[in-house]
Amino acid sequence: MKSFAELGYPGRLIAVEGLDGAGKSTQIYLLKKWLEKQDIKVYFSEWNSSELVKSATSKGKKMTLLTPTTFCLIHATDFADRYERHLVPLIRAGYIVLCDRYIFTAFARDVVRGCRPEWVRGIYSFAALPDIVFFFRAELEVSLRRILQGRPQLKYFEAGMDLALSNDPYESFRIFQGRLLEQYLQMSKEFGFIEINANGCVEEQQSVVRQIVAKMIPLEKFAQSKSTVYINQE
Amino acid sequence: MSPKKLQNLVQKIPNKVIVPKPVHHKFYGYGVPGINPEALTGTLIVIEGADGSGRSTQISMLVDWLECTGHATVQSGLKRSTLVSEELNQAQKGNILSHTTLSLFYATDFADQLENVIIPALKSGFIVLADRYIYTLIARDMVRGIDETWLRNLYGLAVVPDAVFYLNVSPEILVQRNFAKNHSLDYWESGMDLGLSRDMFDSFLIYQKMLQDAFERLQEIYGFTVIDGNHSIEKIDNELKKKIETILKRKNTLKRKK
Numbered sequence: 260m261k262s263f264a265e266l267g268y269p270g271r272l273i274a275v276e277g278l279d280g281a282g283k284s285t286q287i288y289l290l291k292k293w294l295e296k297q298d299i300k301v302y303f304s305e306w307n308s309s310e311l312v313k314s315a316t317s318k319g320k321k322m323t324l325l326t327p328t329t330f331c332l333i334h335a336t337d338f339a340d341r342y343e344r345h346l347v348p349l350i351r352a353g354y355i356v357l358c359d360r361y362i363f364t365a366f367a368r369d370v371v372r373g374c375r376p377e378w379v380r381g382i383y384s385f386a387a388l389p390d391i392v393f394f395f396r397a398e399l400e401v402s403l404r405r406i407l408q409g410r411p412q413l414k415y416f417e418a419g420m421d422l423a424l425s426n427d428p429y430e431s432f433r434i435f436q437g438r439l440l441e442q443y444l445q446m447s448k449e450f451g452f453i454e455i456n457a458n459g460c461v462e463e464q465q466s467v468v469r470q471i472v473a474k475m476i477p478l479e480k481f482a483q484s485k486s487t488v489y490i491n492q493e
Numbered sequence: 494m495s496p497k498k499l500q501n502l503v504q505k506i507p508n509k510v511i512v513p514k515p516v517h518h519k520f521y522g523y524g525v526p527g528i529n530p531e532a533l534t535g536t537l538i539v540i541e542g543a544d545g546s547g548r549s550t551q552i553s554m555l556v557d558w559l560e561c562t563g564h565a566t567v568q569s570g571l572k573r574s575t576l577v578s579e580e581l582n583q584a585q586k587g588n589i590l591s592h593t594t595l596s597l598f599y600a601t602d603f604a605d606q607l608e609n610v611i612i613p614a615l616k617s618g619f620i621v622l623a624d625r626y627i628y629t630l631i632a633r634d635m636v637r638g639i640d641e642t643w644l645r646n647l648y649g650l651a652v653v654p655d656a657v658f659y660l661n662v663s664p665e666i667l668v669q670r671n672f673a674k675n676h677s678l679d680y681w682e683s684g685m686d687l688g689l690s691r692d693m694f695d696s697f698l699i700y701q702k703m704l705q706d707a708f709e710r711l712q713e714i715y716g717f718t719v720i721d722g723n724h725s726i727e728k729i730d731n732e733l734k735k736k737i738e739t740i741l742k743r744k745n746t747l748k749r750k751k
Contacts, residue, residue: 311590312598315580324576327526328604328650333577336597343591373526381646385593 262388263350270350271476272387274361276443277395278436279417280405281457282464286395287357289465290472294355299481302349306360309340320416327372330416334365335382342386355481362386363450367442371435372422391475393468394447397457399437406432510563513741515618521627522649525604528612530652535615537652538737539626539717541708542660543701544682545670546722547729551660552622554730555737559620564741567614570624574605585681592637599630600647607651615652627651628659628715632707636700637687645714656740657717658733659708664701666723668694 263272273290275283287303294301307316316333319325325333346356362383369379407429415421418428419435447454453471455464472478515534524530538555542548552568559566572578581598584590590598614621627648634644662670671678680686683693684700712719718736720729 311580311584312594315577315601319576322575324605326604326608328608329576329601332597332601332604336594336601339594339597340590343594375523375526378523378646378649381643382597384643385640 260384260386260388262390264390266387268350268387269353270355271391271481272346272350272356272358272361272389273391273393273472273476274358274363274389275393275395276360276363276452277457278397278399278402278440278443280402281395281397282405282461283393283395284359285461286393286455286464286468287359289461290468291357293469294357294472294478297478298483299478300352300354300483301357302345302354303357304341304345304359306358306364307334307337309337309344312337312340320414323415323421325416325421327369327374327421330372330421331365331369331374331379331382334369338362338365338383339385353481355476358389361389361392363392363443363446363452366446367439370442371419371438388450391472392450392452393471394443394452394454395457395464396443396447396454399433399440401458403433403436506561511738511741516655518615519653520649521651521653522646524652525608525612525650528608533612533615533652535617535619535621536740537611537615537621537623537654537656538740539623539628539654539657540660541625541628541657541717542722543662543667543704544679545667545674546660546662547670547726548624548660550726551729551733552624554726555622555733558734559622559737565617565619567610567619567621568624569606569610569621571599571606571629572602574602574609576605577602592634592639596630596634596637596639596644596647603627603630603648604650611652623654626654626657628657628708628711628717632704632711635707635710636684636703656736657715658736659712659717659719660722660729661705661708661719662722664698664705667701668697671697 263270273287275287277283291301291303307313312333316337319329319333346358349356365383366376366379370376413428413432418432420428420431422431422435424434425431443452446452455467457464513536516536517531518533518537519530540548540552556566556568572581577598581602584595584598611621611623631644631648635641668678671682678693678697682700683697684703685693685696687696687700689699690696711717720732722729724732
């Protein structure tokens, strides 16, 4: 598997990964603001957000029709749809694409659910690797506190209730998140994740993120004004 | 079936029911997590073939025959899952999904049927008659340029059937049968999404030939039985019954040997 840059695409893909409550979404949002302010072509894509596949996924989740296999496949379908229709065309057009979760989320979740790692990785092998993966690494207790404070109503699959780890959703969530963290830690070296200490404050983390992006991607090449005529409407 | 024929059939049925020996199954690849394939003691029979190859006619005749001879049956097919069949139809109508996405969508549908229909029935010792299986899905995707290794990994979740019969019908006869049935050709069965020809008739013939070639390739890998689907309904029916009977009986002799 190669990254988009290695494959010769003009655009770049940056992904954030980590447990729920690690602060990924906040950080990628701030990164997006910063890039946009520099007049850079940016596109943001979220996990599990393809319009067409969504209705099947939410039906499956609501009615708890999903098994580890179909859970994996329906998320792969969703990802493929976004990948083929949005991510690849935009990267070909020279965009910097920001992904809140990428294939590693599937690798972690599906394997914890009991799917064979080789099978899951084979399925996602059509996708190129991100040029940068930020792994927001927080202490398990920190992530748990953030999630359990803000949103006390846990959803069935989110809490890993389908794994029958515990009848108590909170206990199930704790065990499930712990297992996901193990998977992330195993993948971190293999895929060269850039670990960000997510126990620290927002600004500290964002500062590190921005410095790394600026170092690894020649941002001046991605500015809109470089390639398109900009007409000021005023 | 005419009443006379039915009567003949009734008279031919012996009282003694063939008791198939439970056979342990295998998965093609990594299989389904949490399922021990050895616990699948039923029989899985797959009928493959294009639209108009006579699959459904043959299956309904087989179901009738199997049940009359004392076997419990369950049928499965493609695009029948509660989970995604509706969305799949919608996606096909709009033709908005790209190849990998559509392929995975179909795989989701298949997995749902596999886990909710096929596997439970095999666990209970039923005879499952599958109206198409992974081979149609793989052949369609191969024709659309999807990597074969990728497909074989994906469908490694499938149970290896006890028999696969491929009803091979020449594209020219398929055209005639489709017209006789619907007076029109189906967009997807004509492979119109591939842009082979803007003429649907031409596209149908080219596409069906491509599928046949793909099936030929798959036959080498998966080794299924090719049935000449150009023959009459009765002739094919007889051939299938004979072959299925051998499968059920062979299991029986194995049991006696023990």
